Amino acid sequence: MLRGWEFQIQLDEKSDKAIYLQIADAIINDIHSGRLKAGDALPGSRNLARLLNINRNTVVEALNVLIIEGWLTPKERQGTFVADTLPSLKETQKDRKTLTAINNSAVKHYHIEFDDGHPDSKIAPIAELARAYRQIFNIKGRWKMMGYGCELGDEVFRKEIAQMLNHQRGMQTSEQGICITRGSQMAMYLIAHCLFSKGDYVMIENPGYKPAWAAFENAGAKLLPVSVDKDGLVIEDVVAHLKSRKKIKAIYVTPHRQYPTTVTLSLKRRLELIRLSNESVFSIIEDDYDNEFHFGYRPILPLSSFTELKSYVYIGTMSKVVAPALRIGYLASNDSFLVRKVGDLRKIIDVQGDNIMEQAVLQLIKDGIIKRHIKKATNYYKTKRDLTASLLEKHLSSKITYTIPDGGLALWIVPDKQVDWVKLSEALKRKSIKIITPDNYSFDTNIKGIRLGYGSLNEKELEEGIIALAGML
Missing domain, CATH: 1.10.10.10 (Winged helix-like DNA-binding domain superfamily/Winged helix DNA-binding domain)
Structure with missing residues (x-):
């Protein structure tokens, strides 16, 4: 009242x-x-x-x-x-100035940029992270953190990540099965080079996440595309590849919200994929890139939470939770030998992670700041998703097909008619608006949709960008 x-x-x-x-x-x-x-x-x-x-x-x-x-x-x-x-009003003003300075210092090549789903740095708990980082240098025994640590990451931090995965995502892991990395892409690189040999095959979703494909190919693996429909990856394609008798070592999937289409892999297909993985002895590499931002009643549990799955690698990140500039990711696996190999390779290319930053993030977790931020940010992004959907309905409903996802920071839209995306993209660039064209997701040239990230744009930018897109479709 x-x-x-x-x-x-x-x-x-x-x-x-x-x-x-x-x-x-x-x-x-x-x-x-x-x-x-x-x-x-x-x-x-x-x-x-x-x-x-x-x-x-x-x-x-x-x-x-x-x-x-x-x-x-x-x-x-x-x-x-x-x-x-x-x-404190003084702290609020100080934090606002810091964020303004960060935003102003960022190099902006475009007036509006529809990215693939970046978070909004304006709402990140940057001030709290900075305070926690400073506090690390004032604690007793801080000198112990200045030496070399474990190549898998700070043990206490790994325990906290393991607890989060077990309690919130239904997994059964421990700190021994986890490696902290500098972002999820580093995790992808480490797994690729520890899992694949030259001539091995890896099945990938099409459309899918090309930076992961690049890591696999860099390790000598060859890609086998698997189609995606409204229920996620198509199991019939997986079966067809397995029948080819190629040396298939793994499949790379984004089952929670498929990248880039945002669809969720159905339970029936999840169970079938797990059965095939166990029977044909290939690993499931699961990239759960935006698990935290879920707007429905509850998020879908990872494939890696199924106890019957014999071989998995689970990859996550803190970058979307806090800020993209924070390069902390992690991988978890039920293969202890693979985790040891990852640690050995990590030691060669990067002796250890940022122990002090790990401790600072750990402090935010223990203080409940991360949990509160996720809760607030989820409401914030749900509002943005609804706004974006209303703008699409208002300006593009007669020209596109789209579904509203239960979470994440992007929507997938498919035009009803054939579009020359290269030509359209160049026309938008002349208006200082950037979109990510289908060739950035596609194994071939048959992908027709584009991914519109809304998380980092404000209301005015979203409306202006969507109106411009509508005028050219």
Whole structure:
């Protein structure tokens, strides 16, 4: 219930400050002045949008910023309230300046860039991470961290990752089965060179993730494409490859939200793939690149959580959870010999990871900051997904086919008519808008769709970019 608070603000569309930040700052000022007190309820986003005569999504973005910064707290089915414990205004301003500096310093080649699903660095817990990093240097015995550590990564950090995988993703692993890497791509490279020999084959999804393919080919493996439909990879293609009697060592899959199409591998096909893996003795390399951001009731558990699966490699990352610049990934496997090989190779190319950064992230996990951030960020990205879907419906519904995924930071759209993507991409570039064309996902030339990442774009950029795309399809 609203407790006698009337929101008054003059929005300045000519200001350098975004509208949603103007709204956020006005609410902070009312909290600071005492007009809003701890526990007070705010009006619903629809009411605020009507009051201010602006798009509701702008209000939602403002409220999400305040939730992430700690000024507001959402309560399920009750609304949004002023937090009981408020952050420092000075720290908020300092963090905003830091993020502005980071965003301004980034080299931007395009006015709008539809990436393949990057997170929004504006909401990352960068200030908390920086504080944790500084604190590491003030603890007793800090000198112990300055020497060489284990090539698999800090043991305590690996234990925490193992606990997260076991409790949240249904796996049964331990720190001995985990290697911390500098991002998921390094994990992919290490596994490729420890699993494949020249002339081995690896099955890959088509369309799929080309940087992984490059790692496999660099290790001497040959690629066998497997088609993807609305239920994920097509098992009949897997069976056909197995019958070819080629030396197939593994299959690389993204079953939770297939990259790039976002479809989820059905349970029936999961069980069939596991059966084939066990019978034909090939490993399943599972890339769970954005497990954390799931908008449904519960995320689908990984293939690697099935106890009957005899040989798996599970790859994950912290980069999407915190920020892309944070290069911390990990791999887990139930093959102890393979993990030892990974450690030996890691030691040759990179003696160890960043122990201090691992400790800083570990501190955020133990303090509950990562858990709270994921919860807030999930709501934030769900709002962006819904906004993107509404824009597609408004401007492109008669020209494309698309489905709304239950999570992630991107949508897959397929035009109803044949499109010359190279020509269209060049035309958009002249408007300073970038898209990722199908050749970036495709093993051949038959892929017709494109992946639209919405996570890192604001409302204005999303609408402008989609309108421009609609005008050219």
